[in-house]
Amino acid sequence: MARVLIVDDSPTEMYKLTEWLEQHGHVVFKANNGADGVALARQEKPDAVLMDIVMPGMNGFQATRQLSKDPETSAIPVIVVTTKDQETDRIWATRQGARAFLTKPVEEAALISVVDEVLGA
Numbered sequence: 001m002a003r004v005l006i007v008d009d010s011p012t013e014m015y016k017l018t019e020w021l022e023q024h025g026h027v028v029f030k031a032n033n034g035a036d037g038v039a040l041a042r043q044e045k046p047d048a049v050l051m052d053i054v055m056p057g058m059n060g061f062q063a064t065r066q067l068s069k070d071p072e073t074s075a076i077p078v079i080v081v082t083t084k085d086q087e088t089d090r091i092w093a094t095r096q097g098a099r100a101f102l103t104k105p106v107e108e109a110a111l112i113s114v115v116d117e118v119l120g121a
Contacts (some may be wrong), residue, residue: 001025002047002119007037007063008081009055013104017050017081020108021115034058038066041073048118050111051098053082053089061096068097077118081106 001024006017009032018028029044031037034051035058041049049067053060060080067073077099082089085103093101100114 001027002115003027003029003044004115005029005031005037005041005044005046005049007031007034007049007055007060008052009033010052013052013081017106017111020111024112024115026115034060034063038063038073041067041076042070045073046076048115049076049078050081050115051078053080053084053093061092064093064096064098079114079118081111 004021004026006014006028008014014030021028029040029046031040033055051060051064064078067076067078078097079100080093080098081102083104090101099118102114
């Protein structure tokens, strides 16, 4: 299926999201902070990125903005997956280039549905 990059500093979230994506046939790449996520996205050119917001160093908003502004990665859809659930967070994520927004805790069906949606499946 698709190649998906998960950028999240929580080992628990990383494990859960990886399990779900792999069960649905996706190949998963992992980064535990925004800077590594941007570098890995540039290197691997995944089909989609799941981006946490609250991370040390470069946060998910900054990483999403970098990916959406870079001609090499701007076509990769970013799905924000975060505990931040305010409307302002959704608006800001969209302004940074995110194509979708999911609030943690995420349900497996919702995650797979949004991944399929941004991939055009």
